[in-house]
Amino acid sequence: MENETINSPGYDIPDDIKNNIAVTTIDRLYNWGRRSSVWPLMFGLACCAIEMIAAQTARYDMSRFGMEVMRPTPRQADMLLVSGTVTKKMLPSIVRLYNQMPEPKYVVAMGACASSGGPFKEGYNVVAGIDKFLPVDVYIPGCPPTPQALIAGLIKLQEKIDKQSIRTAPWYSKMKDPNYVPMPILGPDLIDVRRNAEIRDAAATKESA
Amino acid sequence: MFGKGILKGLSVTWKRFWDTYLEDISWMLRGKKRYYTEEGIKHRSSADTKGIFTIQYPEEQLILPEEARYLPFLVYNVDAEGKKEVLCTSCGICAKVCPPQCIWIVRSNDPVTGRPVPEPTEFYIDGDICMNCGFCAEYCPFDAIKMDHDFAIASYGRNVLNMEKLLKPSSYYEGIRPQNFAREEEARKAKEAAKAAKAEAAASAAPTA
Amino acid sequence: MAAPLTLTVNLVARFPNSVSADARPGYSGFIVTKESLTEVATAIRDEFGYDLLTAVIAVDYINENKMEVVYHAYKTTGGPGLVFKVQVERVDPIEVPSLVEIWAGADFQEREAWDLHGIKFIGHPDLRRILMWEGFDGHPLRKDWKEAFYEEDTKPFKSRWPDGQFYMAESKNPFKDNINFPKDFDPDTLIVDKEEDLYSSLERHSTKDDDGLKTDHIVVNMGPHHPSTHGVLRVALTLDGETIVGLKPVMGYLHRNHDKIGERNTYLQIIPYTDRLDYFNSMSNNFGYAITVEKLMKIAVAERAEYIRVIMAELTRIQNHLVFAGTLLNDLGAMYTPSIYAFEERELILDIFEEVSGARMMCNYFRFGGVVRDIPDHVMQKIKDLVFERLPAKTDEMERFLNENEILVARLKGVHVLSAEDAVRYSVTGPVLRAAGVPYDIRRADPYSVYDRFDFDVAVRYNCDMLDNYLIRFDEIRQSIRILEQAIKQIPQGPINSQKPAYQVRVPAGEAYGRVESPKGELGFYIISNGKPNPWRYHVRPASFVNMTALEKMCLGTKIADFIALLGMLDIVMGELDR
Numbered sequence: 002m003e004n005e006t007i008n009s010p011g012y013d014i015p016d017d018i019k020n021n022i023a024v025t026t027i028d029r030l031y032n033w034g035r036r037s038s039v040w041p042l043m044f045g046l047a048c049c050a051i052e053m054i055a056a057q058t059a060r061y062d063m064s065r066f067g068m069e070v071m072r073p074t075p076r077q078a079d080m081l082l083v084s085g086t087v088t089k090k091m092l093p094s095i096v097r098l099y100n101q102m103p104e105p106k107y108v109v110a111m112g113a114c115a116s117s118g119g120p121f122k123e124g125y126n127v128v129a130g131i132d133k134f135l136p137v138d139v140y141i142p143g144c145p146p147t148p149q150a151l152i153a154g155l156i157k158l159q160e161k162i163d164k165q166s167i168r169t170a171p172w173y174s175k176m177k178d179p180n181y182v183p184m185p186i187l188g189p190d191l192i193d194v195r196r197n198a199e200i201r202d203a204a205a206t207k208e209s210a
Numbered sequence: 211m212f213g214k215g216i217l218k219g220l221s222v223t224w225k226r227f228w229d230t231y232l233e234d235i236s237w238m239l240r241g242k243k244r245y246y247t248e249e250g251i252k253h254r255s256s257a258d259t260k261g262i263f264t265i266q267y268p269e270e271q272l273i274l275p276e277e278a279r280y281l282p283f284l285v286y287n288v289d290a291e292g293k294k295e296v297l298c299t300s301c302g303i304c305a306k307v308c309p310p311q312c313i314w315i316v317r318s319n320d321p322v323t324g325r326p327v328p329e330p331t332e333f334y335i336d337g338d339i340c341m342n343c344g345f346c347a348e349y350c351p352f353d354a355i356k357m358d359h360d361f362a363i364a365s366y367g368r369n370v371l372n373m374e375k376l377l378k379p380s381s382y383y384e385g386i387r388p389q390n391f392a393r394e395e396e397a398r399k400a401k402e403a404a405k406a407a408k409a410e411a412a413a414s415a416a417p418t419a
Numbered sequence: 420m421a422a423p424l425t426l427t428v429n430l431v432a433r434f435p436n437s438v439s440a441d442a443r444p445g446y447s448g449f450i451v452t453k454e455s456l457t458e459v460a461t462a463i464r465d466e467f468g469y470d471l472l473t474a475v476i477a478v479d480y481i482n483e484n485k486m487e488v489v490y491h492a493y494k495t496t497g498g499p500g501l502v503f504k505v506q507v508e509r510v511d512p513i514e515v516p517s518l519v520e521i522w523a524g525a526d527f528q529e530r531e532a533w534d535l536h537g538i539k540f541i542g543h544p545d546l547r548r549i550l551m552w553e554g555f556d557g558h559p560l561r562k563d564w565k566e567a568f569y570e571e572d573t574k575p576f577k578s579r580w581p582d583g584q585f586y587m588a589e590s591k592n593p594f595k596d597n598i599n600f601p602k603d604f605d606p607d608t609l610i611v612d613k614e615e616d617l618y619s620s621l622e623r624h625s626t627k628d629d630d631g632l633k634t635d636h637i638v639v640n641m642g643p644h645h646p647s648t649h650g651v652l653r654v655a656l657t658l659d660g661e662t663i664v665g666l667k668p669v670m671g672y673l674h675r676n677h678d679k680i681g682e683r684n685t686y687l688q689i690i691p692y693t694d695r696l697d698y699f700n701s702m703s704n705n706f707g708y709a710i711t712v713e714k715l716m717k718i719a720v721a722e723r724a725e726y727i728r729v730i731m732a733e734l735t736r737i738q739n740h741l742v743f744a745g746t747l748l749n750d751l752g753a754m755y756t757p758s759i760y761a762f763e764e765r766e767l768i769l770d771i772f773e774e775v776s777g778a779r780m781m782c783n784y785f786r787f788g789g790v791v792r793d794i795p796d797h798v799m800q801k802i803k804d805l806v807f808e809r810l811p812a813k814t815d816e817m818e819r820f821l822n823e824n825e826i827l828v829a830r831l832k833g834v835h836v837l838s839a840e841d842a843v844r845y846s847v848t849g850p851v852l853r854a855a856g857v858p859y860d861i862r863r864a865d866p867y868s869v870y871d872r873f874d875f876d877v878a879v880r881y882n883c884d885m886l887d888n889y890l891i892r893f894d895e896i897r898q899s900i901r902i903l904e905q906a907i908k909q910i911p912q913g914p915i916n917s918q919k920p921a922y923q924v925r926v927p928a929g930e931a932y933g934r935v936e937s938p939k940g941e942l943g944f945y946i947i948s949n950g951k952p953n954p955w956r957y958h959v960r961p962a963s964f965v966n967m968t969a970l971e972k973m974c975l976g977t978k979i980a981d982f983i984a985l986l987g988m989l990d991i992v993m994g995e996l997d998r
Contacts, residue, residue, distance in 0.1 A: 044644055045650060045651075046650070046651060046673065047675075047695075047993065048695055048698035048780065050650070051780065052779075052780065054758075054762070055762060055766070058759045058763070058766075059263040059762065059763055060263050060264060060265055061265070061267060062264045065264075065266065073645075086673060086675050088672060088674055090552055090671050090672050091651055091672040098644060113337075113340060116338040116369075117336070117338035117339055118597065119310070119338065120309060120310035120339065120695075121675040121676065121680065122310070122588060122597070123310075123566065123568045123569075123570070123588070123676075123680060124679065124680055125559050125597075125599075125676055125679065126550075126675065127597065127676065128597065129568075129588065129589060129596065129597045130338075132368075133596065138366070139364050140365055140366070140367065141364040142281060142337045142338055142363055142364070142365075143280060143361065144340065144341040144342045145781070147361055147779060149361060149362075150280075150361035150362065150364070152267050152268070153362035153363075153364055154364030156268065157364045157366070186609065187554065187612070188554060188604075188609045188611070189555065189600055189601060190555070190567070190599055192598075192606045192609070199594075200598075200600060200604070201604070201605050201607070203593045203594050203595075203600075204604040204605070205602075205603055207600075207602050214823070214825075215823030215824045215825050216824055216825055216826070218820075218823055219820045219821060222816055223756065223820070255766075256801070257767060257804035257805050257808065257809040258804075274773075275770075275777075277773070277776065277777040278773055278778070279777040279778060305580040305583060306575040306580065306922065307575075307685075307687065307688070307922040308579075309684060309688035309691050311574055311575065311576050313583070314578075314580075315579065315580045315581065316581070316583055317581035317582070332583070334583065334585040336585070342778060343690075343691035343781070343783045345687070345691070345783075348791065348920070349922045357777065
């Protein structure tokens, strides 16, 4: 973060200490630390994963944003970059990974497929967007988004982090696992267990084929 | 000798490490700036590039080639009175050719005669389904829909683009694709000239007939 | 291509009662009766010498109330293929004898036909679903099976124009999502499949060692989230200590219904979808699809376009193999540096793709009869700079950097991958087959496009070990550079498309199987047209998927640490594997 932005807490600082001491708010410092070390989960799904790897390599170099530390285990990751088509068969694993990530955690839907199912939306094995199950923070359109577009999206995520406050952060509240998502089940089709009653009713009134 | 191969390999990384600084010095001696200049970016993405390969997005940006494509947009001309003239005639070819079927067009009808009028009432592109294939722009007979270069369009929600978001002036199009624009303008002028010549020939032929 | 005349006479003459020529207009090959399929197939392999079974494809002819299984067999010595088919009544249970005993490479493809078409292969050792999960409702590639977001049989959909009021597909579905359940389904009564079939298919036993100590074999599941399975592949392993004693790949985690969507698309609309098969090599995918449709349409390709196609396909091969080396080294523990070096060259090649086609990865560059736009002069200059100067130098540098590294050599040398016999039996194609000593390259064995005009060697190595598998990729890069040099010198001026640009093409009825040598092996497309704007059957024969058949054979008896390297050797890509 530039000196000017971190050093301007929003109230007057006496002139004589202005250039000697950095005065900032806790939120600023806290968010500056978090936004500069967003560790993504090393997790690639499809075509977009290749552009994600490309963004990590020399030309785009995501480490300039403190995002080069790809963690293979969700326990150490801050950000789930859903990079590709989410299939029904894969979804339970993704939800499990998400649940295993510690708070604060962010989900970025990279590319058309993760945002809404994309070109494969009509397919029988494709989930129409990861946002049906996980709370998505940033949507990056494109098929696939180029590494620059991905970085632009991650800057968007940093802006979002900047706006959060330590006082209202849900992960310090008493609530246990505020973002816990129950695991979907694979039956005759994908079953979101939160919607069991609704599915039963819809199946009962369904016209038989 | 055991370890010779490893040393040989390390010499490659060692050379690569120094390449950056040697290049920097040679650019400095020539009095040129290697970073944050178009010349520098061009050189770093050419076949002669040596040493550091990073284009530091967002401070620097890769120079997008003219044909680069992201999401589509609709072109409008501004006429002498400052009125928008949308080039789209809602013929529906883009909606028919679109592989994931993400283009939706409402053709307008003249309220008096009930016959279709050229301009579309509504035009939607589901930006989160679009696969950036470029077919719509390629097969549009009126050069009314084109592929955009703007990739930094990540957002905090789904991207369904309506007319308002899709319309961009032809000057913008000329800016991102000068060669294509010039070619199309030329073709259009030739067509108009041929049309005028034909009309003139018909007019001059009429009295004698 | 039709089989040569002599063969036609031979096969029918050899089995007059059970084989007949396929006489449908536009079709070729032979129809074999179900009862004698095994016998005829054995003769095709042993007497006629078609040792490589490349494709097993199921087709649903719902109007004739028939199911058909199409087999494509080739000779590893080259030449055109032999197509034979078996037809069965479309009444469940649909049963066809399995050919796994004759060609082990039929294994996964038969499982796919069971999964997606519901054809039971009698005698198959492990007939489970492969792309979908056990318990899934129905066989989705059957023509009467409809998915949750089903709108119409064919594109373009009528709701888009002229009254295209935007809606999301979810709103029209009774379950408000991309899901579908049988009538009166109750999720609370569901018994979830615990994958007993998968684990029982793994060999599982316990042994006692000499001291009388009882040791159990343990089951380890690797993936689908695992950094070195190259995507979302899952492998279930049984281990005896560190030795692999049982292995089953589980796939379908990226099954995006390519075939089903393809059958709904028009011919042109499929091109951008093929980009997303093997997403490293979209140009090769385009190539395979384009030559298949051109075969059906019986059109010639513009001369200049042929050369452009070859240039693009070979550039693709170079970047694929460079990235292969980088990721393999990643898997072996040389984290990042080799792959970052490889990606640097890849970026420069992708720049060329972006300039000619508009996109880095999903090029969508080929059209029927040619390509979409010409190579501008300044891009041609860039290609020349790369091909004549940078790429040879950088390949040398990569070799200097890695190939003599003692750790790498110690890891790779002498670890057996596949013998030539096994590779052919398991229908393995591509560099893995050539590293086993079989010089089979479709560019030579059954030339397509203008490959017969270039002077190049088929890279081949004979040690069957991992080091050879690794080095052959560098040999192929060198050969690709050789081809590129010739292509750049020979490229003529002229139009880049023999056809007028049209968003709908007329494809006469018939069938065609086109194949190209993609960097990963044989990439085949099988298309059946019934004269309509959309294909009746569209099937991709992916190299990665069929090569995976041999994974179990490759890995049994090796150490778990070598398994990662062996998987890397196959150079799989999930988009193509699962489609």
